[in-house]
Amino acid sequence: MNILINGQSVTVSENTSLTQALSQFGARPPFAVAVNGDFVPRSQCDAKTLNEGDSIELLSPIQGG
Amino acid sequence: MDSFSVYGEQFTSRLLIGSALYPSPSVMQDSIVASQAEIVTVSLRRQQSAVAGDDFWQLIKNTGLKVLPNTAGCHSVKEAVTLAQMCREVFATDWIKLELIGDEYNLQPDPIALLEATKILLADGFKVLPYCTDDLVLCQRLADLGCEVLMPWGAPIGTGKGLLNPYNLKMIRERLPNHTLIVDAGLGLPSHACQALELGYDAVLLNSAIAGAGCPVTMSKAFKSAVEAGRYSYVAKAMPEKDVASPSTPTLGMPFWHQE
Numbered sequence: 001m002n003i004l005i006n007g008q009s010v011t012v013s014e015n016t017s018l019t020q021a022l023s024q025f026g027a028r029p030p031f032a033v034a035v036n037g038d039f040v041p042r043s044q045c046d047a048k049t050l051n052e053g054d055s056i057e058l059l060s061p062i063q064g065g
Numbered sequence: 066m067d068s069f070s071v072y073g074e075q076f077t078s079r080l081l082i083g084s085a086l087y088p089s090p091s092v093m094q095d096s097i098v099a100s101q102a103e104i105v106t107v108s109l110r111r112q113q114s115a116v117a118g119d120d121f122w123q124l125i126k127n128t129g130l131k132v133l134p135n136t137a138g139c140h141s142v143k144e145a146v147t148l149a150q151m152c153r154e155v156f157a158t159d160w161i162k163l164e165l166i167g168d169e170y171n172l173q174p175d176p177i178a179l180l181e182a183t184k185i186l187l188a189d190g191f192k193v194l195p196y197c198t199d200d201l202v203l204c205q206r207l208a209d210l211g212c213e214v215l216m217p218w219g220a221p222i223g224t225g226k227g228l229l230n231p232y233n234l235k236m237i238r239e240r241l242p243n244h245t246l247i248v249d250a251g252l253g254l255p256s257h258a259c260q261a262l263e264l265g266y267d268a269v270l271l272n273s274a275i276a277g278a279g280c281p282v283t284m285s286k287a288f289k290s291a292v293e294a295g296r297y298s299y300v301a302k303a304m305p306e307k308d309v310a311s312p313s314t315p316t317l318g319m320p321f322w323h324q325e
Contacts, residue, residue: 030119030155031155059151060109060122062108062121064084064106065108
């Protein structure tokens with residue numbers, strides 16, 4: 001199935017967990033994630049199963065004013 | 066220098082500094098050090114393989130400063146709340162500079178959405194530092210919700226125009242004497258920062274004025290001195306302004322006295 005990570009289309013297996021999808025994408029800590037606009041705490045990423053078309057935001061520290 | 070409080074934590078530096086727009090990471094680091102700020106603002110953006118985000122975060126951590134994450138760029142309550150939650154996990158702080166833009170042209174905060182997001186975040190345990198306009202009633206409503214710190218703008222972000230409405234800022238200070246007030250955004254010169262402190266504001270938060278200067282490190286020192294001067298001036302209480310001149314040198318014993 002296809003999901004979006006930071007706007008990029010990514011193909012993952014059915015029943016892929018959020019943790020597995022992030023690993024496949026090459027996510028590097030530190031980061032936080034949201035799925036379809038909702039924050040998913042790190043502690044819940046293993047249990048979070050993704051669905052076709054889910055949109056993941058993978059965010060990391062950057063400069064800010 | 067006396068201290069001020071941000072949700073119970075005491076700080077002596079009255080300059081909060083941003084970490085963006087510097088010509089290089091080393092200039093950013095040197096400017097932050099020169100400012101002697103104790104609080105630095107940071108943000109979150111999409112992770113990109115080509116961006117050295119880890120290096121940036123390591124540089125900030127090396128400063129040992131308190132970090133204040135922001136929700137810059139958010140245009141809805143939902144976006145701002147989600148980004149605040151993500152910031153809390155990454156930066157391990159419940160502080161959030163709540164930025165919720167209502168107008169894309171001048172980046173003016175949306176006061177209605179700001180109140181709604183503030184209410185949600187305070188209920189979720191955040192210590193909210195709302196970036197708001199210099200509207201007294203908005204500031205009062207934010208205070209009513211439980212904000213201990215308010216951050217009205219001096220002018221739109223990045224304009225460098227200084228305090229566009231000193232009367233409004235002064236009124237907010239007078240009406241909310243027990244809240245920590247920080248002028249956030251729009252400053253360009255150290256004299257602007259000094260003026261904010263002279264009005265009784267507890268601190269200023271700025272980024273572009275230092276990062277966009279010809280020599281950011283030197284400008285950082287200038288702003289450090291300016292907030293100190295402004296604070297001392299406020300504490301010292303200025304002389305009353307008068308419309309008529311009065312000589313400072315004693316007139317008693319004046320030679321060549323005008324007789325007519």
